[in-house]
Amino acid sequence: MLSEVRFEGVHKIFGAETAVEDLNLTVNAGEFLVLVGPSGCGKTTTLRMLAGLERPSYGRILIGDRLVNNVSPRFRDVAMVFQSYALYPHMNVYDNLAFGMRARGAAGSVVAERVKETADVLGLGHLLKRRPSELSGGQRQRVALGRALIRQPQVFLMDEPLSNLDAGLRVQMRAELSRLHERFRVTTLYVTHDQVEAMTMGDRIAVMNLGRLQQVDAPETLYDNPANIFVAGFIGSPRMNFVPGRLTTTQGKTAIEFLGVKTPISAGSQLTGETTGGEVTVGLRPEDLMWGRVASPDSTLTVSAEVDVVEPMGHEAYVTAVCAGETVTSRFPPRSGVRTRERVELALNPARLHLFDARSGRTILQRPVAGGADVRRTVREARKEEPAEGRSDLQRQTGARGAPSRAEEIS
Amino acid sequence: MAVAAGLGPRLDRERFQWSSLVMLSPALVLLGVLFVFPVLYACYLGFTNLALVGSRSRAYDFTGLDNITRMLGDYVFIKSSWLTIIFVVGSAIIGQTVLGMALAILLRNALVSVSAVIGSIVIVAWVLPEITVALVWYAFSQAGGTLSILLRQTDTNFLVAVPMLIVSLANLWRNVAFSMLVFSAGLRNLPTEVLEAAEVEGASVWRRYRLVIFPLLKPTIVTNLLLVTILNLSEFTLIYAMTQGGPGIETMTLPLYVYQEAFVFHQLGYGTAISLVLVLIGAVFSLLFVRASRSQV
Numbered sequence: 001m002l003s004e005v006r007f008e009g010v011h012k013i014f015g016a017e018t019a020v021e022d023l024n025l026t027v028n029a030g031e032f033l034v035l036v037g038p039s040g041c042g043k044t045t046t047l048r049m050l051a052g053l054e055r056p057s058y059g060r061i062l063i064g065d066r067l068v069n070n071v072s073p074r075f076r077d078v079a080m081v082f083q084s085y086a087l088y089p090h091m092n093v094y095d096n097l098a099f100g101m102r103a104r105g106a107a108g109s110v111v112a113e114r115v116k117e118t119a120d121v122l123g124l125g126h127l128l129k130r131r132p133s134e135l136s137g138g139q140r141q142r143v144a145l146g147r148a149l150i151r152q153p154q155v156f157l158m159d160e161p162l163s164n165l166d167a168g169l170r171v172q173m174r175a176e177l178s179r180l181h182e183r184f185r186v187t188t189l190y191v192t193h194d195q196v197e198a199m200t201m202g203d204r205i206a207v208m209n210l211g212r213l214q215q216v217d218a219p220e221t222l223y224d225n226p227a228n229i230f231v232a233g234f235i236g237s238p239r240m241n242f243v244p245g246r247l248t249t250t251q252g253k254t255a256i257e258f259l260g261v262k263t264p265i266s267a268g269s270q271l272t273g274e275t276t277g278g279e280v281t282v283g284l285r286p287e288d289l290m291w292g293r294v295a296s297p298d299s300t301l302t303v304s305a306e307v308d309v310v311e312p313m314g315h316e317a318y319v320t321a322v323c324a325g326e327t328v329t330s331r332f333p334p335r336s337g338v339r340t341r342e343r344v345e346l347a348l349n350p351a352r353l354h355l356f357d358a359r360s361g362r363t364i365l366q367r368p369v370a371g372g373a374d375v376r377r378t379v380r381e382a383r384k385e386e387p388a389e390g391r392s393d394l395q396r397q398t399g400a401r402g403a404p405s406r407a408e409e410i411s
Numbered sequence: 412m413a414v415a416a417g418l419g420p421r422l423d424r425e426r427f428q429w430s431s432l433v434m435l436s437p438a439l440v441l442l443g444v445l446f447v448f449p450v451l452y453a454c455y456l457g458f459t460n461l462a463l464v465g466s467r468s469r470a471y472d473f474t475g476l477d478n479i480t481r482m483l484g485d486y487v488f489i490k491s492s493w494l495t496i497i498f499v500v501g502s503a504i505i506g507q508t509v510l511g512m513a514l515a516i517l518l519r520n521a522l523v524s525v526s527a528v529i530g531s532i533v534i535v536a537w538v539l540p541e542i543t544v545a546l547v548w549y550a551f552s553q554a555g556g557t558l559s560i561l562l563r564q565t566d567t568n569f570l571v572a573v574p575m576l577i578v579s580l581a582n583l584w585r586n587v588a589f590s591m592l593v594f595s596a597g598l599r600n601l602p603t604e605v606l607e608a609a610e611v612e613g614a615s616v617w618r619r620y621r622l623v624i625f626p627l628l629k630p631t632i633v634t635n636l637l638l639v640t641i642l643n644l645s646e647f648t649l650i651y652a653m654t655q656g657g658p659g660i661e662t663m664t665l666p667l668y669v670y671q672e673a674f675v676f677h678q679l680g681y682g683t684a685i686s687l688v689l690v691l692i693g694a695v696f697s698l699l700f701v702r703a704s705r706s707q708v
Contacts, residue, residue: 051607051611052611053607053610053611072610073607073610073611074610074611074613074614074615075613076611078611079611079612080607080608082604082607082608084602084604086602086604086605086608087605087608088605088608088609088622088623089602089605089627090626090627090629099609099612099614099622100612100613100614103612103613103614103615103618104613147608147612151612
């Protein structure tokens with residue numbers, strides 16, 4: 001039942017525009033892979049190619065060991081959740097859920113049983129007679145999910161399924177989707193432009209931009225070791241600060257100069273690439289650039305800055321300040337009392353710096369991952385340790401989906 | 412309701428403004444003179460013995476139900492009513508709707524270049540003057556015409572052999588573009604993701620049409636049926652130019668019979684009464700369609 005998905009050298013060209021360029025990506029069996037990127041980066045096109053709704057211009061797409069380039073969507077055994085939910089407006093919830101099974105010729109009694117199970121899992125039992133137009137956004141979302149779940153497909157495809165929900169419901173459904181995936185462990189490709197969804201839900205995250213895959217890694221790895229400036233800027237909110245810097249080498253020791261200060265490369269990090277003329281872009285996450293008064297002892301570098309804007313968020317405040325001619329954002333504690341035009345001291349930990357080649361934008365510094373090696377363990381490694389258990393669990397649970405205790409656990 | 416109790420009359424209620432009558436009066440007068448009065452007057456004339464010429468054209472009488480009784484015993488009228496229903500159901504409701512839908516579906520799935528060419532040809536038939544279409548089909552169906560050669564029966568005049576069929580086909584050929592355009596627009600406006608969902612869910616093409624596309628198109632289909640029925644009920648030019656109701660009365664639909672009674676036999680009163688029946692048939696069809704459209708969605 002569990003299948004891996006492979007894209008091998010896949011291109012998609014619309015007219016003169018290349019939507020996806022040379023995509024090589026593997027979604028491991030049972031993995032929840034989030035495809036994230038800004039609008040028009042090719043993520044939805046990628047998903048639609050896997051569903052069979054678009055044909056790749058070049059390259060191969062495999063589900064399991066089966067080449068599916070020319071297989072009609074009908075026969076791919078994938079289920080898709082659309083951004084608009086795409087429920088059949090003229091059918092009630094029951095018929096919406098049953099449509100796919102009926103289309104595959106399932107017997108009426110089997111359909112009835114499975115609709116009931118799925119409706120129980122998603123808490124839709126009392127809504128089966130209603131039309132989609134009589135449901136709230138969250139309920140429609142559940143029906144769309146149920147329509148995918150009921151089929152027990154090899155692969156789930158989700159195209160921004162939460163983007164039409166209000167903020168509160170989105171958080172709730174995020175957790176629910178993660179829980180459902182924990183339970184059924186179906187290979188999932190999830191498209192979103194929301195980095196919070198990506199970070200919280202993905203076993204791994206694939207970042208795309210301008211049709212090209214930028215990086216595929218576990219969320220923490222992606223956050224701590226972004227492969228290039230794009231990934232560094234896209235993942236993380238508020239955005240990472242980028243300031244120009246210079247690498248200098250004296251007596252075999254390399255140091256970085258930026259914002260008017262100079263610091264050696266920290267002990268745990270190592271340079272992985274050459275730069276042209278020592279020009280680099282230094283990346284600083286706002287949470288690593290702290291108010292001098294409350295900074296941790298590790299934050300040994302200090303710079304002086306003039307406050308430009310203070311944005312209180314309640315539990316913290318974002319302070320935009322000008323420092324050596326560069327505008328940087330820094331995370332302050334709440335109620336710090338700083339005001340516009342005030343001079344403040346910002347402190348930063350040299351070990352938390354990111355370095356990118358100024359020309360190519362690629363990272364040139366490999367940093368240790370915060371939290372140690374355990375967190376860094378990739379999904380593939382995690383799976384290797386407990387594969388048999390996870391799979392048998394799926395079989396058992398799909399068999400006994402109607403049990404009331406499980407329904408409670410979800411709703 | 413409970414909240415509003417004791418607050419007096421609502422301030423945002425709809426109010427009629429008498430001053431609007433002044434602004435509307437020109438339109439109301441025009442409508443009354445050119446539309447309401449003639450319709451009511453025609454209803455009245457249907458119950459008189461008004462003639463086109465002679466003494467009765469000036470001094471006509473109200474004759475009560477005389478025209479109705481005459482109709483019920485009028486063999487031509489009864490046959491004519493049946494022909495009208497056959498014409499509307501066969502040519503318009505079934506032929507035009509089914510063929511229009513088929514064309515719209517084919518063009519939707521065809522290459523852009525193919526659909527542009529075919530679509531234009533179909534529309535040209537619609538743009539042609541009716542009299543031209545009539546002459547083309549007249550020539551087409553004569554003995555020695557294209558149709559007889561195609562069917563290898565060069566001695567058969569199909570307009571005499573199967574007049575109603577040929578007239579219906581000519582009308583279908585001309586009007587199918589209308590239904591095709593309506594359905595093309597309807598198909599274009601279907602929610603793409605819903606159709607894609609059905610495809611990913613494993614539904615065959617036939618199943619997608621039967622269970623998703625046609626039900627979603629229902630409002631468009633009903634609108635089409637309504638318009639097509641009303642337009643075809645009053646079809647006169649094409650049939651008159653091709654057969655003048657003949658041979659015999661084989662293609663004498665109600666509009667032609669009205670014309671014959673009123674303007675050939677000068678029986679204006681009786682002709683008007685028949686035209687009222689025509690209106691009644693249209694109303695019945697319309698009612699059926701509207702009720703069908705309400706039953707779902």
